[in-house]
Amino acid sequence: SPHPLLMRMPTPRLALQDMLQLLVMLASCSCAAANPVEQAFLIGLSAYERGDLEAARAGFEECIALDAKSESPAGRTDCMTNLGSVLIDLGGADNDKSAELLYRSVLDVEPSHADAAFNLALMLQDQQAEGSTREAASLYERVVTADPGRWDAWANLATALQRLTDRPLATCRAFQKAIIRLEALHEASDAEPAAEEVAHLAQMYYGLGISLANLDSAKCAEFAADPDSMLVGVSPGGAATASSMTVCDENAQNALRIALQLEPEHAQAEHMLASLVASSTGASAMSKASPAFVRALFDDFSTSFDQKLAELQYAVPTLLGEAASMYVQQRRGGQPFSSALDAGCGTGLAGPHLRSLVDGTLAGVDLSQKMLDKAAELTVSQGIPTPLYDALLAKDLLQLQAADFLPHPTDLVDLITAADVLVYFGVLTELLHAFGRLGAQVLIFSCERASPAETSTGW
Numbered sequence: 136s137p138h139p140l141l142m143r144m145p146t147p148r149l150a151l152q153d154m155l156q157l158l159v160m161l162a163s164c165s166c167a168a169a170n171p172v173e174q175a176f177l178i179g180l181s182a183y184e185r186g187d188l189e190a191a192r193a194g195f196e197e198c199i200a201l202d203a204k205s206e207s208p209a210g211r212t213d214c215m216t217n218l219g220s221v222l223i224d225l226g227g228a229d230n231d232k233s234a235e236l237l238y239r240s241v242l243d244v245e246p247s248h249a250d251a252a253f254n255l256a257l258m259l260q261d262q263q264a265e266g267s268t269r270e271a272a273s274l275y276e277r278v279v280t281a282d283p284g285r286w287d288a289w290a291n292l293a294t295a296l297q298r299l300t301d302r303p304l305a306t307c308r309a310f311q312k313a314i315i316r317l318e319a320l321h322e323a324s325d326a327e328p329a330a331e332e333v334a335h336l337a338q339m340y341y342g343l344g345i346s347l348a349n350l351d352s353a354k355c356a357e358f359a360a361d362p363d364s365m366l367v368g369v370s371p372g373g374a375a376t377a378s379s380m381t382v383c384d385e386n387a388q389n390a391l392r393i394a395l396q397l398e399p400e401h402a403q404a405e406h407m408l409a410s411l412v413a414s415s416t417g418a419s420a421m422s423k424a425s426p427a428f429v430r431a432l433f434d435d436f437s438t439s440f441d442q443k444l445a446e447l448q449y450a451v452p453t454l455l456g457e458a459a460s461m462y463v464q465q466r467r468g469g470q471p472f473s474s475a476l477d478a479g480c481g482t483g484l485a486g487p488h489l490r491s492l493v494d495g496t497l498a499g500v501d502l503s504q505k506m507l508d509k510a511a512e513l514t515v516s517q518g519i520p521t522p523l524y525d526a527l528l529a530k531d532l533l534q535l536q537a538a539d540f541l542p543h544p545t546d547l548v549d550l551i552t553a554a555d556v557l558v559y560f561g562v563l564t565e566l567l568h569a570f571g572r573l574g575a576q577v578l579i580f581s582c583e584r585a586s587p588a589e590t591s592t593g594w
């Protein structure tokens with residue numbers, strides 16, 4: 136199933152009450168009367184407000200230091216939290232580390248400090264690893280327990296849980312909560328929601344649709360029996376009017392339709408809706424994933440792709456490299472390929488296994504520019520002696536010509552590899568014709584064994 140999008144919410148900078156306090160104090164000119172710790176805090180806040188990060192940092196550091204030295208230290212969690220946000224804005228790995236330590240210190244003193252919990256969760260969620268995503272989810276849970284109105288925390292909780300996959304009902308509930316809170320905000324406001332807010336809402340409906348569609352029949356029945364599940368088509372007593380699986384599928388389709396109404400260009404929602412409609416009407420699955428869908432899917436996936444696949448112990452690029460190496464040894468007497476195309480190269484995981492087997496151009500082609508950007512990083516900066524790929528092209532494989540990546544117009548490609556790519560094409564005739572036009576002597580590809588329910592052919 137598609138990888139969920141990570142919702143990026145802005146790091147809250149100043150707590151609202153801090154701003155109000157600042158305004159009140161400035162308006163009443165009581166600054167002079169404030170104690171030195173408070174003054175340092177207010178200096179930090181006003182500097183932060185005007186975007187002077189160094190002065191803000193100095194103010195908050197002073198606040199923390201003076202408080203610690205005072206006769207009765209109050210443990211200024213407000214100064215620590217704001218200093219954490221300033222450090223994140225200043226950027227850099229050391230500042231990030233210090234911010235993380237500050238947030239953790241705040242939470243040691245005040246476990247339900249919503250801003251510290253939210254900001255720390257954002258940092259952890261960005262790290263993408265399973266353990267940090269799990270900790271982020273539990274921090275967001277603290278935030279929504281302290282303040283159930285925070286739609287951003289519900290949204291990020293939903294996204295973290297969706298990634299973890301082991302709490303599917305909590306995931307659906309978190310998406311629902313985010314939607315309810317966000318819609319309530321829109322309704323309460325006289326102004327038309329901004330385009331960004333509409334996009335957030337579409338994203339929440341998309342997440343809900345995917346999460347409902349992913350429920351197995353037991354989980355779906357459990358959800359349908361929950362009076363708070365808000366599934367349409369379930370009687371007040373909790374029994375589904377149709378079979379519970381149909382109810383979840385229909386609700387998933389509804390959610391995806393709303394996502395599409397809100398954001399008609401949402402290629403992933405369009406793809407998933409078409410796929411659900413096709414399977415619920417018994418039509419055969421769609422053949423080729425649309426380029427817009429694949430591009431959007433892998434653009435979103437690009438930041439977490441390598442880490443996620445490492446967690447899954449993804450071995451296809453290694454196996455593919457072994458097959459290519461065996462071919463070179465056994466069929467070419469050790470003579471490397473003169474050129475190679477890594478078709479659907481993604482982040483370039485196959486590159487390290489192919490480079491030494493190709494003495495001419497090694498090209499990577501992919502629909503997703505963001506995946507290609509990752510592949511481009513596989514260079515000297517990563518400890519790899521030469522850039523791995525001689526050419527990286529954002530293109531649909533069906534449109535590709537050899538002249539797009541080989542030096543001479545009449546050159547043909549020697550080897551084509553396709554690691555976990557054929558599945559996006561359904562019927563392979565067109566793709567094989569395209570590969571044929573490139574002149575490949577050798578094609579090395581992977582495919583997946585399917586369950587009998589998925590296909591009668593077993594592949």
Ligand SMILES: C[S@@+](CC[C@H](N)C(=O)[O-])C[C@H]1O[C@@H](n2cnc3c(N)ncnc32)[C@H](O)[C@@H]1O
Pocket residue numbers: 426429430433451452478479480481482483484485500501502503506530531532533553554555556559
């Ligand atoms: C699962 S990833 C595999 C990436 C890489 N081969 C690997 O094994 O790590 C599938 C890749 O195929 C690319 N892809 C799918 N359809 C494509 C098409 N029509 N043209 C170019 N690339 C395509 C996707 O953008 C994605 O990066």
